[in-house]
Amino acid sequence: xTLPPVRTSAGAAGLTALLADPRxxxxxxxxxxxxxxxxxxxxxxxxxAGGAAALAGLTRCFGHVAVVTGRPAGxxxxxxxxxxxxxxxxxxxxxxxxxxxxxxHEQEPxxxxxxxxxxxxxxxxxxxxxxxDKGLSLVxxxxxxxxxxxxxxxxxxxxxxxxxEHGLQVHPGRYVLEIRAPGLDKGTALRSLMAETGAxxxxxxxxxxxxxxxxxxxxxxxxxxxxxxxxxxxxxxxxAVAQRADLVVDGPAGVVAFLxxLxxLxxLxxxxxxxxxxxxxxPLRRPPAMPPEPH
Ligand SMILES: [Mg+2]
Numbered sequence: 638x639t640l641p642p643v644r645t646s647a648g649a650a651g652l653t654a655l656l657a658d659p660r661x662x663x664x665x666x667x668x669x670x671x672x673x674x675x676x677x678x679x680x681x682x683x684x685x686a687g688g689a690a691a692l693a694g695l696t697r698c699f700g701h702v703a704v705v706t707g708r709p710a711g712x713x714x715x716x717x718x719x720x721x722x723x724x725x726x727x728x729x730x731x732x733x734x735x736x737x738x739x740x741x742h743e744q745e746p747x748x749x750x751x752x753x754x755x756x757x758x759x760x761x762x763x764x765x766x767x768x769x770d771k772g773l774s775l776v777x778x779x780x781x782x783x784x785x786x787x788x789x790x791x792x793x794x795x796x797x798x799x800x801x802e803h804g805l806q807v808h809p810g811r812y813v814l815e816i817r818a819p820g821l822d823k824g825t826a827l828r829s830l831m832a833e834t835g836a837x838x839x840x841x842x843x844x845x846x847x848x849x850x851x852x853x854x855x856x857x858x859x860x861x862x863x864x865x866x867x868x869x870x871x872x873x874x875x876x877a878v879a880q881r882a883d884l885v886v887d888g889p890a891g892v893v894a895f896l897x898x899l900x901x902l903x904x905l906x907x908x909x910x911x912x913x914x915x916x917x918x919x920p921l922r923r924p925p926a927m928p929p930e931p932h
Contacts, residue, residue, distance in 0.1 A: 870889060
């Protein structure tokens with residue numbers, strides 16, 4: 638039950654707060670590359686080995702557990718098995734969707750999205766890229782191209798120009814360009830969850846540059862007195878995320894091991910607290926005897 642070292646004092650304070658009062662804490666977790674190994678076919682992504690048990694363990698001791706993802710929330714609930722984990726909610730499509738206890742709420746699609754949906758296939762043709770339609774956003778994937786990095790670089794300008802023309806934004810990721818409504822990112826999603834739950838401490842784990850707005854949200858919350866810890870699921874494809882995090886683990890398997898250790902530590906702290914109260918409660922903390930009634 639050993640946690641990797643926390644590299645910052647603010648992160649150490651965040652971990653201490655999470656362990657001290659887990660019922661008033663929010664644990665936010667990215668999915669792809671964090672809870673799930675990256676795979677060539679996005680539809681084939683599944684929770685890492687032990688991931689479901691780790692999430693179930695979190696829900697038993699932390700007050701609020703959420704997967705914060707760019708994925709459609711309904712897909713994640715059904716296919717990734719989150720629907721079988723009571724207590725885990727999903728902020729899908731960067732917060733445009735919210736799924737909890739089998740009920741899905743979502744924002745209206747951005748007005749410019751249909752025009753981009755129509756134009757995008759012709760734009761990416763010839764680059765060996767594929768377009769994923771997530772309903773509220775569109776994603777260009779170059780992972781399966783002969784040279785994924787070159788395809789991403791070549792498409793970046795034209796995709797961005799098309800998005801801007803229709804009032805949308807482009808967010809890059811690990812061999813992806815995601816087109817979505819302005820103002821939607823994991824930072825706003827995490828801040829909304831914190832406001833709704835009233836949580837007093839926060840952990841966020843992610844692997845990609847799309848998770849950096851959530852890291853920034855944790856840093857901003859700290860400035861407002863909410864303790865927080867950022868965790869990076871490290872990969873060679875997004876080194877900037879590890880540089881920004883308080884604590885770094887090795888990919889989804891490392892995340893699962895970390896979450897299991899965190900849950901075990903929460904249980905240990907609770908046992909130590911209970912033992913401390915039992916010891917200090919009797920006889921040393923027994924209230925002083927009342928003086929005898931005067932006759
Ligand atoms: Mg990810």
